[in-house]
Amino acid sequence: MSETGHSVQGGFPPKDAKGGGRGPDRQLADDRGGHRARTPETALDSAPGTASALVEPAMGKEWLRRYSNSVLGVFGAPQRVLVRGAGCLVWDADGKQYLDLLGGIAVNALGHAHPFVTSVISSQLATLGHVSNFFTSPTQVALAERLLQLAGAPDGSKVFFANSGTEAVEAAFKLARRNSTPKRSRILALEGGFHGRTMGALALTSKQAYRESFEPLPGGVEHLPFDDVEALEAAVDESVAAVVLEPIQGEAGVRPLRASYLQRARELTTQARALLILDEVQTGVGRTGRWFAHQGSGITPDAMTLAKGLGGGFPVGALITFGPDVSGLLTAGQHGTTFGGNPVATAAALATLHALEAGAVLQNANDVGAFLREHLAAVGGVVDVRGDGLLIGFDLDGEYAAAAVQEALTQGFIINAPTPLTLRLAPPLILTRSEAQGFLDALPAILTTAKERPA
Numbered sequence: 119m120s121e122t123g124h125s126v127q128g129g130f131p132p133k134d135a136k137g138g139g140r141g142p143d144r145q146l147a148d149d150r151g152g153h154r155a156r157t158p159e160t161a162l163d164s165a166p167g168t169a170s171a172l173v174e175p176a177m178g179k180e181w182l183r184r185y186s187n188s189v190l191g192v193f194g195a196p197q198r199v200l201v202r203g204a205g206c207l208v209w210d211a212d213g214k215q216y217l218d219l220l221g222g223i224a225v226n227a228l229g230h231a232h233p234f235v236t237s238v239i240s241s242q243l244a245t246l247g248h249v250s251n252f253f254t255s256p257t258q259v260a261l262a263e264r265l266l267q268l269a270g271a272p273d274g275s276k277v278f279f280a281n282s283g284t285e286a287v288e289a290a291f292k293l294a295r296r297n298s299t300p301k302r303s304r305i306l307a308l309e310g311g312f313h314g315r316t317m318g319a320l321a322l323t324s325k326q327a328y329r330e331s332f333e334p335l336p337g338g339v340e341h342l343p344f345d346d347v348e349a350l351e352a353a354v355d356e357s358v359a360a361v362v363l364e365p366i367q368g369e370a371g372v373r374p375l376r377a378s379y380l381q382r383a384r385e386l387t388t389q390a391r392a393l394l395i396l397d398e399v400q401t402g403v404g405r406t407g408r409w410f411a412h413q414g415s416g417i418t419p420d421a422m423t424l425a426k427g428l429g430g431g432f433p434v435g436a437l438i439t440f441g442p443d444v445s446g447l448l449t450a451g452q453h454g455t456t457f458g459g460n461p462v463a464t465a466a467a468l469a470t471l472h473a474l475e476a477g478a479v480l481q482n483a484n485d486v487g488a489f490l491r492e493h494l495a496a497v498g499g500v501v502d503v504r505g506d507g508l509l510i511g512f513d514l515d516g517e518y519a520a521a522a523v524q525e526a527l528t529q530g531f532i533i534n535a536p537t538p539l540t541l542r543l544a545p546p547l548i549l550t551r552s553e554a555q556g557f558l559d560a561l562p563a564i565l566t567t568a569k570e571r572p573a
């Protein structure tokens with residue numbers, strides 16, 4: 119067992135976890151009816167189980183019928199019913215195989231069913247699953263330390279753990295409010311920005327269609343034109359509490375901010391004593407071939423939000439606050455969560471970071487990403503290719519991206535259309551060149567068919 123007591127470095131479960139020594143804890147467990155003498159016993163106490171054994175098999179169509187009768191319709195009709203994954207491949211309920219070039223929207227950094235991540239999660243769950251934030255656990259502390267190290271955060275920096283991107287952004291929003299005074303109350307975000315669906319994150323999100331049914335949203339947020347340095351210079355002064363930016367706008371179609379824009383934003387916010395908050399929920403954790411996308415511009419933010427790829431498919435989000443002053447803005451009792459930072463989620467994230475590093479996966483994201491971008495640019499019908507690492511957007515010569523998604527599914531590829539004109543790839547960072555080549559080979563026919571038969 120490692121000193122930190124988690125399985126990332128192997129040796130889990132601890133040697134004395136099952137029927138071992140008779141320390142006071144073991145004695146207490148036995149006396150109170152611990153797992154060796156639990157009453158009442160249930161038939162399942164020692165039975166191994168699988169979720170599929172709890173669910174009768176059915177064909178895709180039948181699942182979709184039952185879905186529409188039981189699951190709230192906020193996502194529309196699902197495209198397929200997926201039952202299994204391995205690496206970059208997934209299979210649907212009817213047995214069809216797909217190359218997953220979307221990775222659960224930039225989540226499955228190590229693909230599906232990664233053996234190391236899976237075993238760390240299962241062993242952590244079998245050891246200690248949840249404790250509440252009245253307590254901490256070795257994996258929580260170790261993950262916070264590792265994230266601070268990867269982010270190059272100075273002494274006094276801290277991490278708050280959440281369960282999703284939008285919750286990480288909510289925490290960042292509260293941080294911005296804590297930097298506010300009656301004279302310093304404006305929060306600046308960008309047109310095209312997407313930060314999540316909860317009320318604070320929605321206030322930062324610019325898309326009217328997402329916002330309008332839920333107004334009034336938390337106030338004080340202004341949206342500036344994208345990547346427009348002059349507009350930023352005109353807007354940032356001592357009345358601004360925070361500027362919130364995505365280094366690459368994923369949902370708007372993979373639109374990168376220029377490094378010079380991020381650098382100017384850093385200068386202006388420092389001068390005005392406003393917080394520079396970077397939303398790296400989609401771009402963080404190796405997605406762009408760097409641990410965090412902003413590291414390409416050489417700046418250090420005041421705060422950064424993470425989620426998506428962090429848990430390798432397990433839900434976990436984080437807010438990193440840089441330096442003691444920013445970290446001191448949120449104090450005991452001012453924010454919280456029941457699940458955030460739980461042992462299983464933090465073990466999943468530690469395992470993901472460990473496997474990304476051990477497998478030189480960021481280098482792979484750079485190599486395969488560059489290969490894809492170069493060859494996509496040469497495909498007929500593709501007019502612009504953007505992105506970094508394995509977050510790639512490419513524009514088509516017409517508004518038939520939705521039809522291309524449908525045709526790609528028919529041909530066995532999962533991709534996505536963030537705009538009517540744009541296709542996005544955010545595959546597992548372990549995607550191989552030959553898998554990428556398989557998609558490049560199929561793409562011309564996919565686009566030709568989609569253009570002829572728009573969805």
Ligand SMILES: Cc1ncc(COP(=O)(O)O)c(C=O)c1O
Nearest residue numbers: 282283284312313314397399400
């Ligand atoms: C940049 C960014 N921020 C926040 C979110 C919200 O994350 P979640 O869907 O986990 O709440 C997203 C989701 O797409 C995102 O791309």
